[in-house]
Amino acid sequence: MSEQSGPERGGRSGGQRGGGQRGGRDGQRGGRRQQGGRRQEYSAQRPSERSRTSDPQRLAAYTVMRAVAEGAYANLELPKVLREKRIHGRDAAFTTELVYGAIRLQGLYDPIIASAAGRPLSKIDANVLDTLRLGAHQLLGMRVPAHAAADETVGLARRVNGAGAAGFVNAVMRRVSERPLDEWLRIVVPEGTATSARLAVEQSHPEWVVKAMRAALLGHRASTPDSVDTDLERLLEADNAAPKVSLVARPGLADVEELVEAGAERSPLSPVGAVLAGGDPGGIPAVREGRAAVQDEGSQLVALALAAVPVESDDRAGAEQWLDLCAGPGGKAGLLAALALQAGADLTANEVSRHRADLVRQTLRPAAERAAEQGRSLEVRTGDGRTVGEDEPGRYQRVLVDAPCTGLGALRRRPEARWRRQPGDLADLGRLQRELLAAAIDATAPGGVVAYATCSPHLAETQFVVSDTTKRRDDVEVLDARPFLRDTSGEPVGDLGDGPTVQLWPHLHGTDGMFLALLRKRG
């Protein structure tokens, strides 16, 4: 869930931050941090070229928007559509920005569209609304000249929404283009609006997510009551920026130097990581061969921490047994497998979904070949992790529970995720998370360690799961995880809060919002 995927891996022309229309308003609201604004820095083509060539790109963007409205994932759908329509290079980057921006920022654009249309969103046809969102992003979030943005959007509407709708789209686009973003913000977020409601629009997140992130910043001690509003805004802003492409060199199979030689830069955060400024990671031989991979540095730190924590094991028991309980699609298992081989340990990777277990198998292939040479066991199996405690009590020394979660720490990667998630999801996930953690502890040998991780900082999925679990049982203690997160220079990673659990943040660490708790099974 936390792994990088999709079109942002390569070819992106930039993040959401850029030159600022919004400084003026921020300036007026003294005390608020000056923001970067949202305009894209690129204008891939001259306007004349754009109007001649943009139709296939905008049509592709619209096609993806509609598929996402039907339940598709933008990061899977977009590459398919780009391939089918043979859109490459800068045109693909333009289309990517158009789709990702229009989806991510719809919480900002929708009230502007409603105001410009003079009617509520419920009175605008969903297909037409998607066309308008694409147009609004070109006008307010990208450096597409206003006339080109309006003309092309009307042209698109004529083609996909019909002639009648095109007249309406024309009127709305002209209205939207009459004001810069800061003026629109003054209209749709009037002075005196409560902070969470204001940020929900300005930073385009559902208000319940804004509130949950505020609580998480305080609960994980990343903010004080004095700093929380500023920190929250930075966090939400980071969710709207395209993540960089982080790579992992799976130890023993590849090294970071190999990635640096291929054009990446050594990661300052993860000792096994590198960061690619641009280009397609699939062009790097180590990545193609599965010895390295695209992986968030936060995920790397979690796997490294589990491998680094000392375990007390019975020497007569033979090789250490490691378990990845929720392994699909295999990002962390790929790193754990390499680390297990280095440590002379065996790894079992479990996943409930057959398809995702197949992905884990694929990911682990290079490590599996090495394991066979070394006489070590590397097993991938399909099963419900909740039964592992009963099936294999006390068998493992190190267990990773990278639990299914809301993914609210990885919103940068999935533009539609924030709009799909509902507060109600937390109840079912919370139950599953507690059951998986309990089973993991049961499957852990005395002296062994369980790493409970989520790519969400939501307190209900992180600290509450851990505290409920430790309250209920006396055979487990929470370790201070902070010393086990070491950066490339071997120094403890900064800004990890007061412990004992660890929360990484997009705005502080540049990683996904990974949570980690290390629990020791008492002997």
Ligand SMILES: C[S@@+](CC[C@H](N)C(=O)[O-])C[C@H]1O[C@@H](n2cnc3c(N)ncnc32)[C@H](O)[C@@H]1O
């Ligand atoms: C957060 S993802 C794991 C990501 C993975 N560790 C990685 O780094 O690629 C959670 C996974 O748990 C799986 N899952 C959900 N319920 C499960 C269960 N009852 N037992 C085992 N796995 C489960 C999901 O299918 C999903 O693949």
